[in-house]
Amino acid sequence: MLLVLSAFLMVGDARYPQYAFYARQALGYVVTPVQWMVATPLQVADWADESATSRSTLMEENARLKHEQLILSQKVQQMVSLRAENNRLRDLLSASEKLDDKVLAAEVIGVDPDPYTHHVIINRGSDAGVFKGQPVLDENGLMGQVIEVLPFTSRVILIADSNHAIPVQVSRNGVRAIAVGTGKIDEIELIYVPYTADIQEGDVLVSSGLGQRFPEGYPVAVVSKVAHEPGEAFAIVKARPSGALDRSRHVLLVFSKQNIKPPVFGDKP
Amino acid sequence: MSWRIFWVVSVSFFVAFVFAVFPLPRLLDFIRPEWVAMTVIFWMLALPGRVGIFTAFAMGLLLDALEGHLLGQSAFALTALAYLTGLLYQRLRLYNPLQQSAMILVLIGTYQLMHYWAESMILGRGETLLVLPSIASAIFWPVWHGLLSYVQQQLRLH
Numbered sequence: 001m002l003l004v005l006s007a008f009l010m011v012g013d014a015r016y017p018q019y020a021f022y023a024r025q026a027l028g029y030v031v032t033p034v035q036w037m038v039a040t041p042l043q044v045a046d047w048a049d050e051s052a053t054s055r056s057t058l059m060e061e062n063a064r065l066k067h068e069q070l071i072l073s074q075k076v077q078q079m080v081s082l083r084a085e086n087n088r089l090r091d092l093l094s095a096s097e098k099l100d101d102k103v104l105a106a107e108v109i110g111v112d113p114d115p116y117t118h119h120v121i122i123n124r125g126s127d128a129g130v131f132k133g134q135p136v137l138d139e140n141g142l143m144g145q146v147i148e149v150l151p152f153t154s155r156v157i158l159i160a161d162s163n164h165a166i167p168v169q170v171s172r173n174g175v176r177a178i179a180v181g182t183g184k185i186d187e188i189e190l191i192y193v194p195y196t197a198d199i200q201e202g203d204v205l206v207s208s209g210l211g212q213r214f215p216e217g218y219p220v221a222v223v224s225k226v227a228h229e230p231g232e233a234f235a236i237v238k239a240r241p242s243g244a245l246d247r248s249r250h251v252l253l254v255f256s257k258q259n260i261k262p263p264v265f266g267d268k269p
Numbered sequence: 270m271s272w273r274i275f276w277v278v279s280v281s282f283f284v285a286f287v288f289a290v291f292p293l294p295r296l297l298d299f300i301r302p303e304w305v306a307m308t309v310i311f312w313m314l315a316l317p318g319r320v321g322i323f324t325a326f327a328m329g330l331l332l333d334a335l336e337g338h339l340l341g342q343s344a345f346a347l348t349a350l351a352y353l354t355g356l357l358y359q360r361l362r363l364y365n366p367l368q369q370s371a372m373i374l375v376l377i378g379t380y381q382l383m384h385y386w387a388e389s390m391i392l393g394r395g396e397t398l399l400v401l402p403s404i405a406s407a408i409f410w411p412v413w414h415g416l417l418s419y420v421q422q423q424l425r426l427h
Contacts (some may be wrong), residue, residue, distance in 0.1 A: 002326045002348045007387075009330075009341030014391045020340050027334035034286040034335055042292075112337065113290050115298035119337060148337055155337050 021149075025126065028150030035121055035153050039109035101215055102255040103137075104128060108248065109153065118144075118161040118185060122251060125152040130253060133213055137252045141219040141242030142166070142207055146253070158245045159220065160185050168220050169208040173198055176208055179220060179239065185246045188221055190237035199237055201226055215256040274319060274426050281308055281417060282328055290335060302406040304413070305332050305343075306350055306380050310373065311417050313354045314362050316426065325351035339391060346383035350376060366411040374407035 013020040106128075110121035124130050126149045134146040136156050144164065148155040157164050162183040168190070169176045175197055177190040193199060203223040209216030221239035228235050285304040293301065305328055312320035329344030336343070353376060354361070361372055381403055 002322055003345060003352075006326065006329070006341040006345035006348060010339045010345065010387055010391050013340040023340055024334055027331060027340075031286070031331055031335040034283065034290065037283075037287050038291050110290060111292045113293070113298055113301055114336065115295060150334070 024148065025151055028125070028153070032150060032152050035110050039123070042109075103252040104130075104255065106136075106251050106253055108251060112155075116183070117163070118158040118181065118183070118245065119147070120144075120156050120158065121153050122156055122253075123153055124253065125150050125154050127151055129255075130154050135207075135214045135218075135254045135256065137218060137254060138243045138248035138250065140244060141221070142214065143241075143243040143245060143248065143251055145213065156251075158185075159188055159241055159243075160245055165191075166214060166220060167208045167210040168205040170199055170223075171204045171206045171219075175199060176210065177205075177237070179205060182238075186240055187224075188239050188241055190223075190239065191234070193235045193237050195228055195235050197235065199223060199226055199235070204242075205239055215254055273424065274316065277420065277424060277426055278312055278316075278320060278324070281312070281420070286331070286335060289332065300401045300405040302409045302413075303377050303380065303402055305329075306347060306377055307373070307406055307410060307413050308417070309347060309351055310354050310376060311414055313351060314358050315418065315421055317358055321355065322348055322351040339388065342384060342387045345387050346380050349383045350380040353379060366414060369414070370407045370410045373410045374403050377406040378403040 009020075009023075104124060106122040106124040108120045109123045112119035112121070122136070130146055130149050132146055132149055136143045136145060142159060144156045144158040144161070146154050147157045158181070159166055159179065160181040160183070162181050165178050165180040167176065168179045177193055177197075177199070179188045179190055182189050190199070190205075201223055205220045205223065207214040207216060207218045207220055219242040221241045223237060224240045225238040226235060227237075282305065285308040288304040289301070309320070309325045309328060312324070325347040326344050329342075329347035330340065332338075332343040332347070333340050357372065357376075361369060364372065378400065381400075
């Protein structure tokens with residue numbers, strides 16, 4: 001009887017995710033302590049590391065950060081005028097104005113134990129306004145998107161997962177392609193790239209925003225290999241994700257204003 | 270079920286859940302024992318009639334929410350596992366740990382298979398390399414069994 005019930009549940013979850021969402025939320029209240037418990041040793045280690053750092057190291061780090069901050073603020077100054085100019089030009093072309101994205105900082109507190117997937121758990125959930133399909137960044141580039149929201153935590157699928165695909169374009173010339181995960185944490189692949197496409201090693205791939213899911217213009221990966229196999233219909237293009245998928249602890253959740261989509265629970269990522 | 274038993278069983282499952290998702294190096298992930306399934310089997314042997322199929326089902330649901338599987342996938346597999354254990358528990362209780370380990374290999378193997386079936390039937394994909402976690406579970410069974418039965422005897426739960 002319970003076997004039948006669980007079979008119904010599984011089919012229900014696969015077909016009607018909008019109802020399963022509430023069941024997951026309810027179960028989420030029970031499993032969240034486990035996720036916190038798992039994250040505790042890491043956080044204790046972090047804390048111990050921080051409190052045991054010597055004064056000189058801290059001062060060094062402080063100086064380095066100040067230096068970086070100076071460089072960044074200089075860049076920001078330029079950016080203000082550049083953005084104004086950009087918006088004026090876009091105005092002339094009567095294109096829509098580009099807006100800043102709102103972001104929410106989160107911390108990775110767990111990694112999925114399943115060795116066949118690349119998921120991570122972050123410490124923000126529906127209480128912080130996280131929604132399914134929300135893009136996730138780290139300081140270097142795009143990391144992935146939220147696929148499951150629990151009350152206080154959520155699950156993020158990384159772009160290297162073999163079930164993930166993202167529309168990208170080459171920043172150099174705007175050639176569009178689709179980047180799919182290969183299952184290897186440090187490699188993604190461009191599919192259906194014609195032989196003649198102008199893609200070279202070292203090209204930076206940025207999100208194109210065409211899927212209406214990811215905001216436009218965030219770095220996704222750097223092309224690491226372009227090969228033309230005689231007999232294959234398309235060129236083989238491999239790229240290395242820009243974000244530190246397996247190392248980042250601090251990530252950003254983007255609330256994009258460019259292409260605001262209401263949270264749709266039934267959406268497949 | 271008395272409150273004491275309820276708490277001890279809950280705490281043991283909590284520990285099993287933590288082990289089940291504790292971050293490990295990628296290679297070790299392939300041989301992670303099925304802690305929750307082992308805990309279900311242990312309590313079914315230790316407290317037959319108190320812990321059974323319903324507990325297995327509930328724990329399966331929680332495991333699904335925790336690991337992000339289809340809701341009901343682990344519940345399905347754990348229920349089947351509990352049913353099999355229910356058929357076998359009188360024999361299993363008489364075995365020595367080594368013989369038990371051999372049975373655990375078969376039981377957890379079945380559990381993994383059900384898990385895989387459910388996933389591949391509904392989503393059309395699933396993980397392979399099912400054997401390694403069952404072997405790891407069989408190896409870790411005497412340790413986990415020893416630990417839990419020590420707790421059980423210290424607290425005189427019957």
